[in-house]
Amino acid sequence: EVQLVESGGGLVQPGRSLKLSCLASGFTFSNYGMNWIRQAPGKGLEWVASISSSSSYIYYADTVKGRFTISRDNAKNTLYLQMTSLRSEDTALYYCARGRSSYWGQGVMVTVSS
Amino acid sequence: DVVMTQTPPSLSVAIGQSVSISCKSSQSLVASDKNTYLNWLLQSPGRSPKRLIYQVSKLDSGVPDRFSGSGSEKDFTLKISRVEAEDLGVYYCLQGTHLPHTFGSGTKLEIK
Numbered sequence: 001e002v003q004l005v006e007s008g009g010g011l012v013q014p015g016r017s018l019k020l021s022c023l024a025s026g027f028t029f030s031n032y033g034m035n036w037i038r039q040a041p042g043k044g045l046e047w048v049a050s051i052s053s054s055s056s057y058i059y060y061a062d063t064v065k066g067r068f069t070i071s072r073d074n075a076k077n078t079l080y081l082q083m084t085s086l087r088s089e090d091t092a093l094y095y096c097a098r099g100r101s102s103y104w105g106q107g108v109m110v111t112v113s114s
Numbered sequence: 115d116v117v118m119t120q121t122p123p124s125l126s127v128a129i130g131q132s133v134s135i136s137c138k139s140s141q142s143l144v145a146s147d148k149n150t151y152l153n154w155l156l157q158s159p160g161r162s163p164k165r166l167i168y169q170v171s172k173l174d175s176g177v178p179d180r181f182s183g184s185g186s187e188k189d190f191t192l193k194i195s196r197v198e199a200e201d202l203g204v205y206y207c208l209q210g211t212h213l214p215h216t217f218g219s220g221t222k223l224e225i226k
Binding site for chain 1: 151157163174215217220
């Protein structure tokens with residue numbers, strides 16, 4: 001069974017940093033591109049970043065470019081999202097998703113507030 | 115960025131009725147590999163999104179055949195035949211052809 005389990009969320013002050021993790025199981029992690037997608041409270045879905053299976057290709061939404069870094073460790077079956085210079089508008093439920101959104105994790109909440 | 119215009123924003127239907135949701139893209143979604151990366155997702159209340167349909171019309175495993183997808187280029191439709199109570203939630207289209215990937219604004223399906 002494919003499982004994606006996000007962790008690392010929490011309450012953080014504006015301007016601070018946070019690192020999210022997504023632990024994958026039930027499939028060969030190194031064979032799939034991965035994504036971070038977020039959902040602000042009561043809002044729709046927003047794609048944040050994608051990384052190819054071997055980390056050769058990385059893409060970001062303009063809203064996070066220069067502040068967020070997506071990475072992966074295929075030996076640990078884990079996807080990461082390093083978030084810096086956080087803003088209130090980054091407050092959202094962050095999901096990791098496999099490939100072309102075939103599977104999603106349960107999400108992890110990030111709240112940016114003083 | 116590709117804009118995905120999804121309509122209607124909400125639907126209220128009785129059990130057993132059929133419904134259609136439209137998604138129109140601002141650019142063709144045909145990729146260089148000739149595939150069209152248009153997905154349909156359902157977010158049930160309090161749950162993570164779940165993909166129902168990929169590449170316009172291919173059903174994910176376990177998805178009832180009451181769901182069907184159609185369309186091409188820039189115009190796509192999700193149809194739900196014989197709506198059941200478990201179908202309630204918010205439906206999103208998602209294009210994965212162009213970066214950044216973009217979502218429709220969602221259609222909230224309510225059961226009368």
